[in-house]
Amino acid sequence: MAVNIERFVSEAKGNGLRALREIKVGEVIHSCEPFAFCIAKGFLKTTCQNCLKRGESLLRCSQCKTARYCSAQCQKQAWSEHKRECKCLKRLQPRIPTDSVRLVARIIFKLLSQSESDKDELYSISEHQSHLEDMCDEKKEGLEHLCSTLQVYLSEANCDFSQLPPGLDPINLLARLHAHMCTTSRCVQAYCAKLEESELVPSKYYN
Ligand SMILES: [Zn+2]
Numbered sequence: 001m002a003v004n005i006e007r008f009v010s011e012a013k014g015n016g017l018r019a020l021r022e023i024k025v026g027e028v029i030h031s032c033e034p035f036a037f038c039i040a041k042g043f044l045k046t047t048c049q050n051c052l053k054r055g056e057s058l059l060r061c062s063q064c065k066t067a068r069y070c071s072a073q074c075q076k077q078a079w080s081e082h083k084r085e086c087k088c089l090k091r092l093q094p095r096i097p098t099d100s101v102r103l104v105a106r107i108i109f110k111l112l113s114q115s116e117s118d119k120d121e122l123y124s125i126s127e128h129q130s131h132l133e134d135m136c137d138e139k140k141e142g143l144e145h146l147c148s149t150l151q152v153y154l155s156e157a158n159c160d161f162s163q164l165p166p167g168l169d170p171i172n173l174l175a176r177l178h179a180h181m182c183t184t185s186r187c188v189q190a191y192c193a194k195l196e197e198s199e200l201v202p203s204k205y206y207n
């Protein structure tokens, strides 16, 4: 745990972070690597999947033809994280699953290969609430559709979902991702609209 900040729990509002000392304007108080990330579909062709550098003429993974890299070195560094999704992407080529499906797949790969020592010290995924029980039936149904897409996408990777930590099965992970992507109600509404338009329609699962 960083010494600049600590976690606290507020009864009505959930988890928060607070400063433990005076913090100067512009000071970096904490930084950490993302647990998992994926490049949004619109940026796949122009973003290095390892260092996130943007460019127009990036190297393309010869297997999945989807991942791009700014250099052979970045491609090599990213391989351990990319190799399982590469097989999945290759099988579906030229279709590419939606961002949340690709991201949850990466979270699943990470959870299944994670050792005790690389667990996040500040927040763990299992602490985020899925809010599945508060979701309207329509949204739940949408998540179930996404979950089937995820399972089709992952069929090539032979994941043993029973090895996932308790409560972190695919539908729960999708729900957590959707519940925590945006926090203000306006964003949530905008996101729900986007979800309904682009992800709940079976014919648009891939493009
Ligand atoms: Zn790079």
Ligand SMILES: [Zn+2]
Residues within 6 Å of the ligand: 061, 062, 063, 064, 065, 066, 067, 082, 085, 086, 087, 089
């Ligand atoms: Zn690939």
